[in-house]
Amino acid sequence: MKILVSGGGTGGHIYPAIALIRHLVKQDDSVECLYIGTENGLESTIVPKEGIPLKTVKISGFKRKVSLDNVKTVVRFLRAVKQSKTYIKEFKPDVVIGTGGYVCGPVVYAAAKLNIPTIIHEQNSVPGLTNKFLAKYASKVAISFPDSAHYFPKDKIVMTGNPRASEVVKMVHPKGKPRLQELGLSPEKKTVLVVGGSRGAKPINDAIMETLHHWKTKNYQCLYVTGDAHYEKVKEKIEQQEEAIDQLVCVPYIHDMPAVLHEVDLLVARAGATTLAEITALGLPSILIPSPYVTNNHQEKNARSLEKEAAAKVVLEKDTTPDKLMNEIDTILENDQAWSAMKDAALKLGKPDAAEDMAKLIKEVRGGAS
Ligand SMILES: CC(=O)N[C@H]1[C@@H](OP(=O)(O)OP(=O)(O)OC[C@H]2O[C@@H](n3ccc(=O)[nH]c3=O)[C@H](O)[C@@H]2O)O[C@H](CO)[C@@H](O)[C@@H]1O
Numbered sequence: 001m002k003i004l005v006s007g008g009g010t011g012g013h014i015y016p017a018i019a020l021i022r023h024l025v026k027q028d029d030s031v032e033c034l035y036i037g038t039e040n041g042l043e044s045t046i047v048p049k050e051g052i053p054l055k056t057v058k059i060s061g062f063k064r065k066v067s068l069d070n071v072k073t074v075v076r077f078l079r080a081v082k083q084s085k086t087y088i089k090e091f092k093p094d095v096v097i098g099t100g101g102y103v104c105g106p107v108v109y110a111a112a113k114l115n116i117p118t119i120i121h122e123q124n125s126v127p128g129l130t131n132k133f134l135a136k137y138a139s140k141v142a143i144s145f146p147d148s149a150h151y152f153p154k155d156k157i158v159m160t161g162n163p164r165a166s167e168v169v170k171m172v173h174p175k176g177k178p179r180l181q182e183l184g185l186s187p188e189k190k191t192v193l194v195v196g197g198s199r200g201a202k203p204i205n206d207a208i209m210e211t212l213h214h215w216k217t218k219n220y221q222c223l224y225v226t227g228d229a230h231y232e233k234v235k236e237k238i239e240q241q242e243e244a245i246d247q248l249v250c251v252p253y254i255h256d257m258p259a260v261l262h263e264v265d266l267l268v269a270r271a272g273a274t275t276l277a278e279i280t281a282l283g284l285p286s287i288l289i290p291s292p293y294v295t296n297n298h299q300e301k302n303a304r305s306l307e308k309e310a311a312a313k314v315v316l317e318k319d320t321t322p323d324k325l326m327n328e329i330d331t332i333l334e335n336d337q338a339w340s341a342m343k344d345a346a347l348k349l350g351k352p353d354a355a356e357d358m359a360k361l362i363k364e365v366r367g368g369a370s
Pocket residue numbers: 010011012013015100123124164195196197198199225252253254255256257258270271272273274275276278291294298299
């Protein structure tokens with residue numbers, strides 16, 4: 001079987017695609033895959049590292065306001081459709097899958113026009129523009145939150161969850177906390193992982209910078225992921241502190257996040273959908289600070305659907321003061337009962353079989369191919 005996958009821009013669209021590819025190849029090593037992304041998206045570094053062949057198209061996103069840029073985007077879209085058709089005719093995939101981000105627009109559209117079965121995967125509770133556009137052309141729409149169902153044609157929806165959840169939960173993780181030790185943290189102490197999504201988040205970094213003096217007084221520790229672009233500035237600020245903060249280790253990016261997630265006790269993060277799929281599959285308690293800068297405020301909706309089930313605490317960015325943040329961390333980490341209750345509630349929302357459910361859906365649409 002040949003599978004063409006496209007999705008990109010940020011980790012939240014790329015890791016589910018990679019998790020799905022890994023699952024399919026593990027099931028059947030004769031499965032061949034091709035990935036289509038852009039040169040500038042995070043996929044151009046992540047996908048080749050996975051040994052997955054990558055082709056690129058040039059595309060940009062639509063602006064919501066009327067603008068000359070949108071005319072250029074239409075021209076680029078049509079060129080990218082043509083380019084995608086060339087790749088598709090060369091590779092001859094049985095099924096084409098889009099996991100979100102601008103790039104999968106022309107790819108899935110081109111495949112549908114060539115009568116190849118297509119699936120789009122929506123990670124969020126509110127779909128992005130690309131998936132809303134593609135829903136009309138795709139054979140099936142795989143969703144991760146029940147709330148997103150009413151944006152798509154009823155007869156196309158399948159609730160699968162996010163394949164990255166399966167990858168994280170099913171990985172074999174060694175006992176002890178080897179990754180934390182490698183990073184210079186204690187395996188004995190509870191650990192808070194702070195991460196601002198796959199590209200980092202300046203407002204979260206600013207908030208953490210204000211909490212530095214608090215960490216020295218705590219009996220738990222912090223693994224703080226700044227995002228590549230923010231690392232140097234943050235590191236410099238931390239080094240300027242009068243006293244070294246042994247309880248806090250700062251890194252630009254984590255390439256083996258599933259392993260790290262197995263070793264931490266609490267996550268403080270944005271509310272990107274793939275992160276939420278990972279932590280619910282693992283039952284990891286969290287404090288979520290949704291990005292208010294995303295389309296239709298979808299991160300808050302993602303986060304609220306966990307909070308509604310007591311599986312996470314939501315703190316809006318505008319309310320994120322250092323004291324508030326540290327108090328919320330204390331409330332969860334210093335009360336074993338509260339921590340366990342949040343863990344159990346998160347686990348109930350997890351979809352550990354998502355990759356297999358996507359694999360079944362692929363077989364189904366392939367079987368129905370004309
Ligand atoms: C600003 C923006 O538009 N963000 C969107 C983007 O988020 P973004 O890509 O930031 O967020 P997600 O939280 O969904 O996914 C991040 C992924 O990157 C991984 N990771 C992160 C940091 C790190 O150091 N190493 C690492 O591997 C995480 O484990 C996760 O697998 O796509 C998500 C999924 O559609 C959306 O919900 C988000 O709203």
